[in-house]
Amino acid sequence: xxxxxxxxxxxxxxxxxxxxxxxxxxxxxxxxxxxxxxxxxxxxxxxxxxxxxxxxxxxxxxxxxxxxxxxxxxxxxxxxxxxxxxxxxxxxxxxxxxxxxxxxxxxxxxxxxxxxxxxxxxxxxxxxxxxxxxxxxxxxxxxxxxxxxxxxxxxxxxxxxxxxxxxxxxxxxxxxxxxxxxxxxxxxxxxxxxxxxxxxxxxxxxxxxxxxxxxxxxxxxxxxxxxxxxxxxxxxxxxxxxxxxxxxxxxxxxxxxxxxxxxxxxxxxxxxxxxxxxxxxxxxxxxxxxxxxxxxxxxxxxxxxxxxxxxxxxxxxxxxxxxxxxxxxxxxxxxxxxxxxxxxxxxxxxxxxxxxxxxxxxxxxxxxxxxxxxxxxxxxxxx
Amino acid sequence: xxxxxxxxxxxxxxxxxxxxxxxxxxxxxxxxxxxxxxxxxxxxxxxxxxxxxxxxxxxxxxxxxxxxxxxxxxxxxxxxxxxxxxxxxxxxxxxxxxxxxxxxxxxxxxxxxxxxxxxxxxxxxxxxxxxxxxxxxxxxxxxxxxxxxxxxxxxxxxxxxxxxxxxxxxxxxxxxxxxxxxxxxxxxxxxxxxxxxxxxxxxxxxxxxxxxxxxxxxxxxxxxxxxxxxxxxxxxxxxxxxxxxxxxxxxxxxxxxxxxxxxxxxxxxxxxxxxxxxxxxxxxxxxxxxxxxxxxxxxxxxxxxxxxxxxxxxxxxxxxxxxxxxxxxxxxxxxxxxxxxxxxxxxxxxxxxxxxxxxxxxxxxxxxxxxxxxxxxxxxxxxxxxxxxxxxxxxxxxxxxxxxxxxxxxxxxxxxxxxxxxxxxxxxxxxxxxxxxxxxxxxxxxxxxxxxxxxxxxxxxxxxxxxxxxxxxxxxxxxxxxxx
Numbered sequence: 001x002x003x004x005x006x007x008x009x010x011x012x013x014x015x016x017x018x019x020x021x022x023x024x025x026x027x028x029x030x031x032x033x034x035x036x037x038x039x040x041x042x043x044x045x046x047x048x049x050x051x052x053x054x055x056x057x058x059x060x061x062x063x064x065x066x067x068x069x070x071x072x073x074x075x076x077x078x079x080x081x082x083x084x085x086x087x088x089x090x091x092x093x094x095x096x097x098x099x100x101x102x103x104x105x106x107x108x109x110x111x112x113x114x115x116x117x118x119x120x121x122x123x124x125x126x127x128x129x130x131x132x133x134x135x136x137x138x139x140x141x142x143x144x145x146x147x148x149x150x151x152x153x154x155x156x157x158x159x160x161x162x163x164x165x166x167x168x169x170x171x172x173x174x175x176x177x178x179x180x181x182x183x184x185x186x187x188x189x190x191x192x193x194x195x196x197x198x199x200x201x202x203x204x205x206x207x208x209x210x211x212x213x214x215x216x217x218x219x220x221x222x223x224x225x226x227x228x229x230x231x232x233x234x235x236x237x238x239x240x241x242x243x244x245x246x247x248x249x250x251x252x253x254x255x256x257x258x259x260x261x262x263x264x265x266x267x268x269x270x271x272x273x274x275x276x277x278x279x280x281x282x283x284x285x286x287x288x289x290x291x292x293x294x295x296x297x298x299x300x301x302x303x304x305x306x307x308x309x310x311x312x313x314x315x316x317x318x319x320x321x322x323x324x325x326x327x328x329x330x331x332x333x334x335x336x337x338x339x340x341x342x343x344x345x346x347x348x349x350x351x352x353x354x355x356x357x358x359x360x361x362x363x364x365x366x367x368x369x370x371x372x373x374x375x376x377x378x379x380x381x382x383x
Numbered sequence: 384x385x386x387x388x389x390x391x392x393x394x395x396x397x398x399x400x401x402x403x404x405x406x407x408x409x410x411x412x413x414x415x416x417x418x419x420x421x422x423x424x425x426x427x428x429x430x431x432x433x434x435x436x437x438x439x440x441x442x443x444x445x446x447x448x449x450x451x452x453x454x455x456x457x458x459x460x461x462x463x464x465x466x467x468x469x470x471x472x473x474x475x476x477x478x479x480x481x482x483x484x485x486x487x488x489x490x491x492x493x494x495x496x497x498x499x500x501x502x503x504x505x506x507x508x509x510x511x512x513x514x515x516x517x518x519x520x521x522x523x524x525x526x527x528x529x530x531x532x533x534x535x536x537x538x539x540x541x542x543x544x545x546x547x548x549x550x551x552x553x554x555x556x557x558x559x560x561x562x563x564x565x566x567x568x569x570x571x572x573x574x575x576x577x578x579x580x581x582x583x584x585x586x587x588x589x590x591x592x593x594x595x596x597x598x599x600x601x602x603x604x605x606x607x608x609x610x611x612x613x614x615x616x617x618x619x620x621x622x623x624x625x626x627x628x629x630x631x632x633x634x635x636x637x638x639x640x641x642x643x644x645x646x647x648x649x650x651x652x653x654x655x656x657x658x659x660x661x662x663x664x665x666x667x668x669x670x671x672x673x674x675x676x677x678x679x680x681x682x683x684x685x686x687x688x689x690x691x692x693x694x695x696x697x698x699x700x701x702x703x704x705x706x707x708x709x710x711x712x713x714x715x716x717x718x719x720x721x722x723x724x725x726x727x728x729x730x731x732x733x734x735x736x737x738x739x740x741x742x743x744x745x746x747x748x749x750x751x752x753x754x755x756x757x758x759x760x761x762x763x764x765x766x767x768x769x770x771x772x773x774x775x776x777x778x779x780x781x782x783x784x785x786x787x788x789x790x791x792x793x794x795x796x797x798x799x800x801x802x803x804x805x806x807x808x809x810x811x812x813x814x815x816x817x818x819x820x821x822x823x824x825x826x827x828x829x830x831x832x833x834x835x836x837x838x839x840x841x842x843x844x845x846x847x848x849x850x851x852x853x854x855x856x857x858x859x860x861x862x863x864x865x866x867x
Contacts (some may be wrong), residue, residue, distance in 0.1 A: 012738070013767030024738075169413055171689040171738040171765060174725075229769035230742065232777050243777055244746055247770060254767055 002180040004267055004287075004302075007310050009192065011255045012173050014182075018162035018224045021185060022170050023258060025178035031194035031311045032060060034282055034303065036201065057082060057280050058195075059312055065305050082279040082303065124177070137354075142365035155216040157207040162219060164207045173205060179205065180263055184222035186217040187266050187296065190314035194303075212323055213318040228254055265296030266315065281306040293329040294320070325360045387840035396437050396841060397831055399430050401815035402823075403446035403454075405804055406797035409696035414799040416696075423453075430606045431457050431508055435465065439473045443823045443848040444482045445826075451480050452492045458834050459506045460499060463667030474505065475853045481513050486523065489513060490530030497537040510538040521564045524550050526582045583584065583608045598623040610634070632662035637711060640666050640817045644731065652731050659731060669779035670820050672685055682753035684744045685709055685733075686760035687723045692735035693796075702735050704795040706758045707819030712757060715823070718764035720751050724760070740762060741807070743864070744772035747776060757826070761796040764806025772808035779810040789831045793822065794821035 009025040016022075034057050056157065059082050157163050165318060177199050187213050193199050199255030230250040236242050252372065271287035278284075282303050287299040300315030318326060335341040343353040354366060354374035390403060408420045427450075429440040442454055444620075455477050458465075481489055482748050493510060503577065514534065517523050520543045523531055533552045534802045535542060542548035550565050560566040570577040571589045578589040582602055590600040599780055601620045608616065652659060691702035709730050713719045713834065721730065724744050724858065725737050741764040748756055764771040776792065793816040794804035806813040812829035816822065831841050 005411075013765065015765050016768070098492050118692045169690065173766075174736075227768040230773050231769075232773040234777060234781055237777055237781050240746070240749055242780065243774065243782065246777075247742055247746060247774065250770060250773075251767060264504070 002273060003270055004269065004310075004313075005308065006192075006259075009178060011258050012176075013093055013254055014228065014258070015166075015170050016225055017169055017225050018165035019184045019219050019222045020160075020162045020166035021168060021182040021225055023180040023182065024173045025180065025192060026173050026175045027177040027196075028175070029198055030175065030177060031305070033057060034194045034197040034305075034311050036195075038192065058286070059282075069328055082277050082282060082284045093376070095230045115169070122159060134218075135338055136372045137366055138337070139365055139367045155211050155213065157211060160211050160216055160219045163211075165206055165353075167178050167204060170203075172200065179203075180204070180266075181211075182225075182262065183211070183215045184218035185225050185262070186215065186317075187217055187263055187298075188212070188317050189311055190266060190298070190300070190315045194311045210316060212317045214320065215318045217319060228257075230254075246347055266298050268294075269298075282311060287320075288326070288330065291330050292321055293327060295323075297323045297326070299326075316333075321360075325362075327345055328357060328362070350374070351381075388718065389745050391399075392434060393439070393831065393838040393841050395430070396434065396845075397828075399426050399438075400444055400446065400828070401794075401813070402426050402797055402802065403441060403444075403815075404817050405447075405795060405815035406799075406822070407447055408695070409794055410694040411697065411799070412692065412694055412701075412761070413796075416675060417496075418799035419797065421451075422802055423797075426802060427453055427457055431704055435469060435843070436472075437845065438851055439469070439476050440842075440845040442476045443825060443845060444851040445612055445817075447453045447736055447817050448484055448488050452488055452495075453485060453674070455480065456492055457511070459496060459503070460501050462503050462505050463721075470505065472849075475553045476849060477509060478512060479853045481509070482516070483862075486505045486517070486527060487530070490527050490534060493534040494530060502537065507538040507540075509533055515541065516768050520544075521550075521562045522582065525564055525568050525585050528554070555652060576841055579603045581607070581608065583612050589612070593767045593792065608658065611639070614639065618646065624842055632658065633665055633688070635662065636667060636818075637663070637666040637670055638703060638707040641707035641710070641819070642699065643794035643855065645699045645703055645706065645733065649732055649734075656731060661709075663710045664714070665716075666713040667707075670711055671714040676715070676717050678712075678715040678717065678754070679754040680718040681712050681755045681757065682748040682751045683712050683722065684741065684748050684756070684758045684760070685721060685723050686739060686741070686758075687727070687733045687735055688724050688737055688763075689759055690738035690739065690763050700836040701761050701795040702733060703814055704793075704819055706730060706733055708757070708759045708793070708816075708822055711819050711822055720748070720753070722748050731754065738766040740766040740770075742767070745771055745774050748790070753788060757822075758790070758792045758807065758811075760792065760794065760807070762792070762794050762807060762813070764807060772806075775808040779808075791826050793825060793829075 006025070008029075009027060012026050013022040014023045036059065163181075165181070174198050177194065177196055178190070179199075180190050181188045187205075189209065191206065191209075192204060229249075232243070232246045232250060237246055241332045269289055271289055273285045273287045276284045276286060284301070285304065286299075286301045288299055291297060299317045299318060300313060300314040302310055302314075303312035305311050331342050331346060332339075334343055338352055339350050339380075343350045346353065348356075351374040354371060355378060357366060358371060359361065402423060406419055406423050408416070408423055410416050411419065418669050430441075438454065439458055442451060446454075452674065458473050458477065462470065462472065482597070484492075496506060510667055516519075516529075524547055528551060534540075535551065541550075542551055544562075546557075546560060546562060549574070550560065550562075550568075555569065555572070557803050559571070560569055564581075567580045568585065570584070571581060575593050576597065578586045581589070585601075586604050590597075590604075600619070601616065605613070605620075605778065610630065614635065617630055632643075635643070644663065647655075648661075685705040685708065687702055687705065691705065693700040693702070709721045713721065723730070723733065724739050724741060727733070739760065741758070741760060745756075745758065758771075779786075781788070790811045792807050792811050792813040794806075794813055795816050796804065797815065798805045804813055804815045812831075814825040814826055815828040831844070
């Protein structure tokens with residue numbers, strides 16, 4: 001359990017467009033030895049190759065599509081990958097079948113994110129593999145395939161009102177390596193990359209990312225959010241130097257307010273971290289929130305360096321029902337997916353837990369006869 | 384003592400002037416076409432309804448051609464509502480403004496009047512006078528044949544000569560034209576060599592019809608291109624290997640030149656640094672004229688943030704205006720400092736990038752203790768928002784209440800939602816700007832916006848501009864206010 005630590009990333013003043021607030025994160029020193037895989041840049045970007053070639057590790061963000069497979073067909077990264085320099089292709093890819101629209105874009109050799117639903121299925125499957133012990137209550141399907149395929153409800157950024165325009169008019173800061181996306185002043189996502197050039201390449205793709213239903217509703221229903229305008233108190237300023245100090249204070253005040261209040265829901269939670277992969281001085285991990293209902297809950301993945309600093313980060317804010325489902329799943333995982341133990345842990349009986357699983361959309365994971373027995377038991381109890 | 388109503392009127396007029404200088408009803412960085420049109424339409428209707436005299440008077444100011452055409456059209460559409468006296472003065476203003484509009488705009492305006500069914504006696508008279516004043520009817524007939532035809536038809540006018548009439552309405556019915564240009568146009572249908580004697584836009588269509596390769600066409604038509612056509616096409620001609628399409632940069636207007644420099648790749652700018660710098664400096668020198676070096680110590684804050692990239696319609700326009708102002712102010716000032724918001728110092732390599740930390744840059748500018756501070760920015764101050772306004776307010780109220788430093792904000796972008804150009808602070812006057820060439824006049828106009836002068840002065844100013852324009856001196860396109 002550890003909190004998310006954004007040390008080394010400086011918060012800069014937010015830019016507002018309608019209900020969208022984008023908070024830039026700037027690095028003093030970019031991470032040079034971890035870069036977005038040059039393979040995924042394709043022909044479109046020559047930046048990685050400029051200058052004397054130095055050794056670096058590369059990563060490929062989750063759901064990123066490029067011509068990686070050996071036969072040249074496009075494939076998607078299944079979860080974010082870490083690669084050693086010069087590696088021909090990532091190990092875990094998901095091959096893709098393209099519809100007409102996407103195939104056209106592929107011809108231009110453009111980088112692109114995955115179709116939405118696939119990405120999110122992958123996202124949650126990566127966090128919850130399904131039962132680890134084949135208890136008899138679980139259906140064959142649950143045991144063999146885990147939770148996949150699961151479809152979670154999410155909205156592509158293009159459907160979130162105002163987001164595309166906000167990204168278009170956003171003025172990228174020099175040295176910017178990340179952004180916090182707030183919709184109606186609720187934190188929707190955090191996104192951090194190692195190097196400003198990676199950020200420039202990925203900035204427009206934020207609109208193709210996923211946002212939870214809560215965020216979508218907020219963006220649709222809320223009125224535009226106000227700018228946090230700078231205010232300089234008149235009193236006590238008698239020289240240009242004094243004015244300069246007041247200006248610096250204004251800039252600091254926003255930073256403090258943002259990091260403690262605006263992003264508090266993300267930064268002050270303790271997360272369960274699971275290391276996925278280590279390479280050189282970098283560690284790729286995924287993290288889960290404690291799934292406390294009616295609170296902000298973000299899941300995500302991160303690459304950290306040897307000193308624990310974030311090099312790459314991507315989070316997704318769960319909707320309320322997703323939090324409830326996550327809560328159930330994490331309870332189950334805590335008890336090795338044993339229904340009886342989990343029910344006891346939650347203070348309910350097994351039948352109630354079974355029905356709760358069903359109403360949460362996990363009915364297909366339980367054997368049909370077991371589920372029927374639970375239902376009957378519940379009917380009798382309610383008499 | 385001014386009444387409250389007068390102050391409101393003065394405010395409204397200035398707001399409208401700002402819009403009429405900056406907005407062209409096209410997409411901007413922060414607003415789309417519909418917003419711009421809707422917003423501008425409202426302003427025009429509002430001005431026409433409330434201040435008809437002042438609305439017409441705006442024609443004499445340096446507003447852009449798009450709005451000039453809109454004003455003329457609305458005045459003619461509502462001729463019935465005007466008094467006889469108003470009609471006379473409007474007629475004079477319209478005639479003199481039409482004389483300075485590019486012909487394609489005027490033909491477009493006539494078309495719009497036709498579509499709107501405006502066909503009163505005054506409109507017909509204005510069309511007649513404008514057409515009869517055209518220097519070369521045959522040239523117009525070749526280059527704007529459709530427009531001319533519709534205008535003649537709509538206003539029931541007889542063509543200048545019988546031959547011209549045939550040319551406009553049934554061009555290929557004659558075996559021969561006596562007018563050389565018309566004859567060339569006829570021959571160009573059958574003979575490739577003839578088309579190179581036509582105006583560029585007319586020849587382009589024939590070239591496509593004859594299947595002439597683009598580079599061959601560009602090379603041979605080069606002598607027939609107008610100055611702006613040459614400027615527009617020389618880069619594409621160079622890429623196609625057609626030498627000969629070369630503008631003489633030393634005669635280019637300043638803002639056009641700045642836009643051209645910004646369109647060049649960085650390596651070209653570096654290679655041609657001496658040539659480009661010289662061209663920009665001499666263009667600025669021409670605008671400054673006798674006022675060169677007379678402005679004292681000037682510091683400019685110039686916005687080269689990402690939003691200065693404009694839109695697909697107005698590519699890099701705000702940045703071009705800032706760049707042109709940079710050179711113009713350098714020519715006007717005795718001692719000049721130019722500060723770009725990005726912190727870069729090589730003006731020639733300016734490119735729209737990054738946020739707009741105007742507040743900090745204004746502080747840096749005030750540090751140089753200038754006697755004039757000029758800010759050229761679209762008013763979107765975002766790092767952090769509102770800081771520039773606060774800095775300017777505290778500076779004005781606490782540190783420089785005696786106004787030792789005059790501060791003016793020039794804004795090249797119309798903000799459709801606010802019906803005006805965006806302001807940085809209530810304590811600093813803001814004026815819209817379209818061409819850097821207008822800068823000196825706008826700095827004067829901005830005084831009105833500061834609220835220190837009222838409707839009486841503003842009306843007097845507009846009357847004198849109108850008198851200046853209708854007396855014909857405006858044709859010289861001198862952009863200096865008459866009193867300087």
